[in-house]
Amino acid sequence: MSFTITCPICGKRDLYEFRFGGEERGARPDYENLTPQNWCDYVHLRTNRPGPQREWWFHRDGCGRWFTVWRDPMTNRETASSEATR
Amino acid sequence: MKRLPHSPTQRIDTRHPLPFSYGGRLLEGYRGDTVATALFANGVRIFSRSLKYHRPRGLYSLDGESSNCLMEIDGLPNMRAEQVPLRGGMQVRPQNVVGSPERDLLGFLDAFHWAMPAGFYYRVFHKPYRLWPFFQTLIRRAAGAGTVNPSWEPGRYDELHFHADVCVVGGGPAGMQAARAAAQTGLRVVLLESRPWLGGFYDWRTVEHHGTPLYERGRHLARELESLSNVRVYTSCTATGLYGDNLVTAVQEGGPDDFFHQRYLEIRARAVVAATGCTERPLVFEHNERPGVMQPGCAHRLARTYGLLPGTAAVFSVGHDLGLEAAADLHDQGLHVACVADCRSDGQDPQRIAALEERNIPFLRGWVAARALGKKAVEAVVLSTTEGSATRTISCDVLAASAGLTPLTGLFSLARLPLSYDERTGYFLPASLPEGLYAAGRLVGYDDPASIELSGTAAGLRAAVHCGALDAPRADEALTELQDNHRVLRGSKLVLAPGAGARSFVCFDEDATVKHVRQSVRMGFDVPELAKRVTAIGTGPSQSGIPGHNLPLIMAHLRGESAGTLRPTTVRPPLKPTLLATYAGLHPDIHKKTPLHDVQERAGAVFRRVGVWKRARYFSSDPTCRDEILNVRNNVGILDGSTLGKFRIFGPDAEKALQRVYVGDMSRVPAGKLKYSAMCTEDGCLLDDGVATKLGENDYYFTTSTGRAGATVEWFRFHTRHEDWEYYLVNLTDSLASINLAGPKARDVLQQLTDADVSNDAFPFMGYREFRLKGLVPARVLRLGFVGELSYEIHIPSSMARTVWQWLLEAGRPLGIRPFGLEAQNVLRMEKGHVIIGQESEIRTTLIDLGLGFLWDRTKTWAKTVGAPALQFAESQEGRLKLVGFLVDGSRPPLDGSIVVDGSIRGHVCTCRYSPTLDKAIGLALVDDDLAALGSRLRIFEPGDPPEYFDARVVPTPFYDPEGQRMKC
Numbered sequence A: 001m002s003f004t005i006t007c008p009i010c011g012k013r014d015l016y017e018f019r020f021g022g023e024e025r026g027a028r029p030d031y032e033n034l035t036p037q038n039w040c041d042y043v044h045l046r047t048n049r050p051g052p053q054r055e056w057w058f059h060r061d062g063c064g065r066w067f068t069v070w071r072d073p074m075t076n077r078e079t080a081s082s083e084a085t086r
Numbered sequence B: 001m002k003r004l005p006h007s008p009t010q011r012i013d014t015r016h017p018l019p020f021s022y023g024g025r026l027l028e029g030y031r032g033d034t035v036a037t038a039l040f041a042n043g044v045r046i047f048s049r050s051l052k053y054h055r056p057r058g059l060y061s062l063d064g065e066s067s068n069c070l071m072e073i074d075g076l077p078n079m080r081a082e083q084v085p086l087r088g089g090m091q092v093r094p095q096n097v098v099g100s101p102e103r104d105l106l107g108f109l110d111a112f113h114w115a116m117p118a119g120f121y122y123r124v125f126h127k128p129y130r131l132w133p134f135f136q137t138l139i140r141r142a143a144g145a146g147t148v149n150p151s152w153e154p155g156r157y158d159e160l161h162f163h164a165d166v167c168v169v170g171g172g173p174a175g176m177q178a179a180r181a182a183a184q185t186g187l188r189v190v191l192l193e194s195r196p197w198l199g200g201f202y203d204w205r206t207v208e209h210h211g212t213p214l215y216e217r218g219r220h221l222a223r224e225l226e227s228l229s230n231v232r233v234y235t236s237c238t239a240t241g242l243y244g245d246n247l248v249t250a251v252q253e254g255g256p257d258d259f260f261h262q263r264y265l266e267i268r269a270r271a272v273v274a275a276t277g278c279t280e281r282p283l284v285f286e287h288n289e290r291p292g293v294m295q296p297g298c299a300h301r302l303a304r305t306y307g308l309l310p311g312t313a314a315v316f317s318v319g320h321d322l323g324l325e326a327a328a329d330l331h332d333q334g335l336h337v338a339c340v341a342d343c344r345s346d347g348q349d350p351q352r353i354a355a356l357e358e359r360n361i362p363f364l365r366g367w368v369a370a371r372a373l374g375k376k377a378v379e380a381v382v383l384s385t386t387e388g389s390a391t392r393t394i395s396c397d398v399l400a401a402s403a404g405l406t407p408l409t410g411l412f413s414l415a416r417l418p419l420s421y422d423e424r425t426g427y428f429l430p431a432s433l434p435e436g437l438y439a440a441g442r443l444v445g446y447d448d449p450a451s452i453e454l455s456g457t458a459a460g461l462r463a464a465v466h467c468g469a470l471d472a473p474r475a476d477e478a479l480t481e482l483q484d485n486h487r488v489l490r491g492s493k494l495v496l497a498p499g500a501g502a503r504s505f506v507c508f509d510e511d512a513t514v515k516h517v518r519q520s521v522r523m524g525f526d527v528p529e530l531a532k533r534v535t536a537i538g539t540g541p542s543q544s545g546i547p548g549h550n551l552p553l554i555m556a557h558l559r560g561e562s563a564g565t566l567r568p569t570t571v572r573p574p575l576k577p578t579l580l581a582t583y584a585g586l587h588p589d590i591h592k593k594t595p596l597h598d599v600q601e602r603a604g605a606v607f608r609r610v611g612v613w614k615r616a617r618y619f620s621s622d623p624t625c626r627d628e629i630l631n632v633r634n635n636v637g638i639l640d641g642s643t644l645g646k647f648r649i650f651g652p653d654a655e656k657a658l659q660r661v662y663v664g665d666m667s668r669v670p671a672g673k674l675k676y677s678a679m680c681t682e683d684g685c686l687l688d689d690g691v692a693t694k695l696g697e698n699d700y701y702f703t704t705s706t707g708r709a710g711a712t713v714e715w716f717r718f719h720t721r722h723e724d725w726e727y728y729l730v731n732l733t734d735s736l737a738s739i740n741l742a743g744p745k746a747r748d749v750l751q752q753l754t755d756a757d758v759s760n761d762a763f764p765f766m767g768y769r770e771f772r773l774k775g776l777v778p779a780r781v782l783r784l785g786f787v788g789e790l791s792y793e794i795h796i797p798s799s800m801a802r803t804v805w806q807w808l809l810e811a812g813r814p815l816g817i818r819p820f821g822l823e824a825q826n827v828l829r830m831e832k833g834h835v836i837i838g839q840e841s842e843i844r845t846t847l848i849d850l851g852l853g854f855l856w857d858r859t860k861t862w863a864k865t866v867g868a869p870a871l872q873f874a875e876s877q878e879g880r881l882k883l884v885g886f887l888v889d890g891s892r893p894p895l896d897g898s899i900v901v902d903g904s905i906r907g908h909v910c911t912c913r914y915s916p917t918l919d920k921a922i923g924l925a926l927v928d929d930d931l932a933a934l935g936s937r938l939r940i941f942e943p944g945d946p947p948e949y950f951d952a953r954v955v956p957t958p959f960y961d962p963e964g965q966r967m968k969c
């Protein structure tokens, strides 16, 4: 498997340069009243739906930035432009 | 065998004879020969014996489509002799024979073909199951596909990774025109050609197009292309894969002047043009693989490229105009062509038929070879009308047979494009191509030079449009001209010769015949993917080279359906067999050296790889490091700890970020003091440990373990990615060196280098100070105790590291200072019960399992610390492994990784060493919690030959100086 990822800072680069950070699943849950089940779901459960999803990538061999891209894991194509974090 | 007179199409150089040996005989070929053509020139006609029936097999094609020419060459088994360029001194040996290919003692197996139906091995030998290992050995021996030579020296392998705008696969006329057209728009173009030269079908043909012989035209195009500075041409280079976003992989064979044996290429292209052309679709008839039967193209190229007449008298049974052309040309070269049969009832190029008539070569329209006669070689052929109504027998020693052409669609299959049957060409081709992938030439059915070249130009221009180098209308012009003025060929529709059955081979590699396919259909395995599994068709060394698109056509025919109802089987990468050594590639040992590498090397250090680093493991040949250890305990030692991760974090939200990733409360890190803390994964498992100190408001300095330094920024940023926090992380790992000065006399050494007060009162344990050494070198000094003695970790600019190292050695010389390595440190810290992440912990070991739960501050829930909820849930969890110290009965320690057993596996040894300080074998182990109580007996199993058992007892840690007096004094 191989595809490219478009870093908002460096542009389109080989997959090898990046680390995958999983699909975007929102901010960390509140720790008050957290059950083991909720925590486990947050840490381990993914929706794995076919079709475009917003996901995190880290440009490890490049600018060292985390950013999100919209990508369709069925085709491995990006579907919208990426957004960098601070 | 005498070669034909020199002709400009030839690729051999008769001025350069090359001696080589074949099965003990000394033979001679020429530069430019392949191993197979050189053997053919020396009269070799039987190249191997087949897998199951040990039938004789000869030279059938020249591009490695079958296993017929698999040989051991220079110690490497399973080499395709028809593709390996001959080199002087080569050692060539036949394989899969008992005796020689000519007199194979297992040849009798052929008489028992009726006893080996489809799926024979699976169906016959699986009962009783206990006998399978016995049969397996027998079968493997009889069907041996070469023997691996364990002492083979791999030689040199290379790899190239690069980008291109356009990657053209196939260096025939279409590929060359595509490359030229794209290159003329200024794009960077790469052209891959699997043969050693460009030219494709043009290379050996003398027929003229616009007054120029095709071979000359081919060479002209090649020269033109090679003169373009923005085109890189790789010959002897086969594309092996096509992946997402046009990643092309290829394997290149090293020539006599190359420094590599094989080379792996990985090309990220913006556009790909497939111009892989066609091969010949094997004609399936009785005894269609007898030595002497070969593809017309093979016969033609033997003569035109290698100067070898394929025999004396030939019969042709063809399904395409190239075969007619070959027959006429070989006649002119001196081969007696007894007859040409063409399975097509019409549609031939009239010029080609006229050429046969001129030469008085009998031409049979609608006829086909139905059976080859002769035991070890073809002696005659039975020709038949395609419907089998009439036959005639003609003597010959060469039978050039082909059912027509078939496109090389491997790249399309790898791109996961569904193939569908095209009625006109009879080819399986993708109905449409995705953006960025274009196809041209014979591959898509163009047949005459003009349309082949124009289709290449059109594809190259469309690729240029895709890359943004050209406006679309320019490319559309070429495409319109192509579509208006040129038509693809009408292909041969013949599936099987009349009477094809038990000796009509669909797959040469696996000795699978039409009968086997028929049995497979009858058993219900009636589609190619199933038939492939039960008959093994296409699973041999050449994969689907011979069965290819024949298999779906034959199966549809046997099912009584029209051609095209079934699809070819899936093709998987690599498209060409590739040596594992090539994938291993250069395997260069790329590592980092600390600024103290050279001085330690001069002091006799033995280095070991640790993560990305080379680190000094020992300073003597004594693996127990007894002297190094005792010198730290009694005097003072220095260790290069430069690989330690060193970071500064600052900015308004720096403390928040620390609170997020560290389990401790980092708001309580005082200035001038160090706080030891740890980072966990979201599962509460230990990830990293280190110390931190406060430099100012929201300004901290902290250390990480060697292995985590590279990923620290990533970790911080990932776990704060949803926050809009402003903080800056600076990785100082490489800019600062670290020297650990440890031992009871450490202070005496340090005091000599500074005016600062380093007394125990002024600079106590867990203190942090910044001062200059000798008034010059700025140092950050951390008073820690990893090895359990008074010690200072001195962080200094990397450029000053060697100077400071020398100063310390000079100052410490009267006190007995000496460097120590990682192994000594490993024993010293283990005596002290300090853990090393990855050694005492694994991916599922929590902070609490290691007895480090006290590091976790459970009050700061607002910080949403990474892994904190998991620690809370794991705290009361039963059945977890716990870290314990143990004392071995006896003085020899079991190896690290030995397992703790009592009928079942109860844990494992993390580290165990003989402690010279305590004169005992001690260790740390992760064991089931019910074994963790003090005094528990542990039984330890050390694998080996013979394996050994050890007895041990759980004891308290630290083993050494439990009160920590020595590091605090």
Ligand SMILES: [Zn+2]
Pocket: A007, A008, A009, A010, A011, A059, A062, A063, A064, A065
């Ligand atoms: Zn980047």
